[in-house]
Amino acid sequence: MRYEDAPVKNAGGGDLPALGIDIGGTKVAGGVVAPDGTILDTARRATPSRSVEATEDAIAAVVEELAERHGGPLVGVGVGAAGWFDRTGDTVLFSPHLAWRNQALRKELGDRLQRPMWVGNDADAAAWAEYRYGAARGSDLALVITLGTGIGGGIVLDGRLQRGAHGVAGEWGHMRVVPDGRLCACGNRGCWEQYASGTALGQTGREVALSSPAAAADLLDRVGGNPDLITGEVVATAAQAGDPLANELLCDVGAWLGQGIADLAAVLDPEVVVIGGGVSVLGEMVLTPARERLERALPGRGFRPGPRVLAAQLGAQAGLVGAANLVRRAVCEGEA
């Protein structure tokens, strides 16, 4: 059953806004979101990443600020956070940037805020938003890949988020694509996100600047000559300004993206693959080389269609919009 066709089990709250919160490594961003996905108001706080209590204080402050300005009733609060959640979505198992370890987040926040809650992975929330309101709308099988410092992802199949047997599906940034490859923060080597992400772009930029400083003159100029200061953003800015080397590095990241999409197509055979996250603001500079590689690498090409590769439509707000819709869904339709 598709979301659009789902019977509304409890019509109460159907036309009220919900709060959506997106917790990143540096900030807690919140919004009041109407049923049609429109953001009516926003607020943000810095993320105090080292303490569980301080993180939850920041969430509560954003919720209280938005609720007070809104004044009227709200359906509930949806919270998407970078982290691995268990299958029920009640407990965050592990968060790379935050202090949460096996934290019963939904209960803790619900007790504190005294509001209905949805909590879950931020990439799942963003994927849901793209399915509900964005580039994946109407698709029976959509993968949403968020390209940022790493790679996140979400799977929407037949109108439902698919979170796997233990809640951690869609962590394809940690597929191994190069044996004995680059070291990843997860402890493994050769993970996909070490080759296709903002971090990868910076890493390759630094490597090239060290090995071929003349070719990397434009990049080095942008960081006062210190190759250690070359980040993904520096390379991206240089590419947008027309630096041929930076553009080549971006094509390389795009090709790795396309190769990984080919691998995911071998496993899941999606209808659409939506590319979101910070790196996706580069648009066709990344998507064109990704599609070119996918076309050459798709297993069975010529005998089968491949997925359509589309740019995300909701930008940086996807996480909070998706989280708001997911709490609405939980409250109004009884969907977990």
Add this chain to the structure above:
Amino acid sequence: MRYEDAPVKNAGGGDLPALGIDIGGTKVAGGVVAPDGTILDTARRATPSRSVEATEDAIAAVVEELAERHGGPLVGVGVGAAGWFDRTGDTVLFSPHLAWRNQALRKELGDRLQRPMWVGNDADAAAWAEYRYGAARGSDLALVITLGTGIGGGIVLDGRLQRGAHGVAGEWGHMRVVPDGRLCACGNRGCWEQYASGTALGQTGREVALSSPAAAADLLDRVGGNPDLITGEVVATAAQAGDPLANELLCDVGAWLGQGIADLAAVLDPEVVVIGGGVSVLGEMVLTPARERLERALPGRGFRPGPRVLAAQLGAQAGLVGAANLVRRAVCEGEA
């Protein structure tokens, strides 16, 4: 909804046997299968692989032989074949061993045999059998990996085969695991099945016999000293007889299997992974090194459970048993 809970929409045929057919590169194997999965009778023919008509003649001959011996009414005929089917399952897009190219197989066979048909991928049929009667029974998210000359696979999620947007999900044998790696029959390089399959076992055996003939003395003895004659079966037999080198090669295939399972766990987070196919008769000689690698390679290990890795229970009959149950399901419950 789980299969066991599904309402029977049309009780007619519920207690009748169905025919299951499994078409491989060398033989067409058929069986009369009772509702509880018991095989009541079997028949087989050689597969005439180069002609569409001759292949369909062989299928018809097996069906007629079994139907005649059975004598009574049958629910229908399920056919699993090595090949890629479209989403509806009506059309075979491409078959590696057979002459089918965009062939409307379900209609053609149905017209010829005048019986209700299910047609689909052989690994999907085998996966369904393991879910319905075997090692994956009761699992909400099971991946079945068939290790033979290549790697096939099927996904059973919430009691349904998941075939992807275009019908070709589960083709994970063609995930790229080594950039610029071994050439695959699919035209790409570095596919998983080039490292974890019977073919991979033979290939590695031949490579070692050429580079280190002294270490490979046992293997070479088995093939009259000609390294070109070392196949996966030769290595497997030597390993079972206690040859340490052959055992090491088997451990290597097992480790590649475990690595690929870790990659699939990053994408899909399955509850169980069932290993079937010809190579799986080696049992723990392959499964133990696979589990060991999985334990070390699972992304997020320590913070999340991994999948249980189990041996298939239905052996070489899984394909025909699954195909028979799938046509039963299509006829009696209206499931596609």
